[in-house]
Amino acid sequence: MSDAHAHAPYDALLLLSFGGPEGEDDVVPFLENVTRGRGIPKERLVEVGRHYFLFGGVSPINAQNRELLQALRKDFGDHGLDLPVYWGNRNWAPYLPDALRELLADGHRRVLVLATSAYANYSGCRQYRENLAAALTALREEGVPGAAELRVDKLRLFYNHPGFVEPMIESTLAAIDSLPESIRSNARLAFTTHSIPDTLADSSGAPGDPARGRPGGAYVAQHLEVARLIAEAVAEATGVTDRPWELVYQSRSGAPHIPWLEPDICDHLEAQHAAGAAAVVMVPIGFVSDHMEVKYDLDTQAREKAEELGLPVARAATVGADPRFAAAVRELVLERSATERGESPARCALGALGASYDVCPVGCCPAARGAAPAAAGADWTDNGN
């Protein structure tokens, strides 16, 4: 059964992601794409290149996005949502402009975008909107048919959607259960996310967001909320009500004199060991799939540190292509479609922060320096009219 009205006025969904290398020859050009104009120290790039070469130059992220695409298509198909799904990346093939070309050639003009990043921050939100603006502008300048009318909107941040949080509660419980029984109830939780510069964290979120005046901004406030939700559900399920938990960071890449969010997961493991922790369960709530930041920074580097310390660790899986996450995307698509039609759909969200805004307000999640045009937000007026 298909209801064409359900997704009106949209005619396609675009999965927009980071992209990653798929072989040794891709690694250096990929890193050049990622870091163009970002002032990352050369030594850091050599180091990160080494991480990719350890895995044969293949990042898991593209395969994971292919799986997510399949999961979305299956979920949409099973629920009579006849909405085609496309995929484009910021840093590697399939590139975003090519995905837009493809959906334009198929006749689509009104597109919803799912970025594979759950929280408010420049890299995960505005930078994708900048990528959309640049791609739209380029296609319009090229005179690609339909590009002048193409309108893109971005789905709201989904960090507190049950379809994101619930699979992580389950994977945290599974990670605890993977530890020897004698240490399970004393295992502490370390929620991890990508470190970003303090300045970018402080200014993350919308200008009026109360979190934005506080250190860490909306980025940290949103992560703390997800961490609390998972910790509470884990307490409920295990009966261990005083299990310590903390939000920590990983994958720092800036120059040492610039402050980034801390503590780093490896320093945290050391501190936990010194404090007598029996075990630590790492829960990468900052990421949507088990890509390189998870496989290297946690499963390789942090694990090595833990082994050196003799501290038992386990790592919870990210949501990846979990059917509950695919269903959440469908719900978000239906919700936004209804809102665009002038209806007032339920806006599902767990915890105290409420559902995030549909349209990024002017001035949300600004870049560290400069301001580039960004599509799919209140500051983009060039909506293909």
Ligand SMILES: CC1=C(CCC(=O)O)c2cc3nc(cc4[nH]c(cc5[nH]c(cc1n2)c(C)c5CCC(=O)O)c(CCC(=O)O)c4C)C(CCC(=O)O)=C3C
């Ligand atoms: C907040 C955030 C997320 C989470 C939200 C989201 O998912 O979007 C994220 C995800 C990812 N980051 C990734 C890879 C990289 N990020 C880098 C650099 C940076 N990331 C930053 C932030 C984030 N990054 C920042 C502030 C920088 C500094 C330079 C800059 O301001 O841009 C670099 C350069 C080298 C280095 O690490 O220094 C690489 C290679 C991959 C792909 C992994 C794979 O291949 O499987 C993914 C999913």
Ligand SMILES: [Fe+2]
């Ligand atoms: Fe990154």
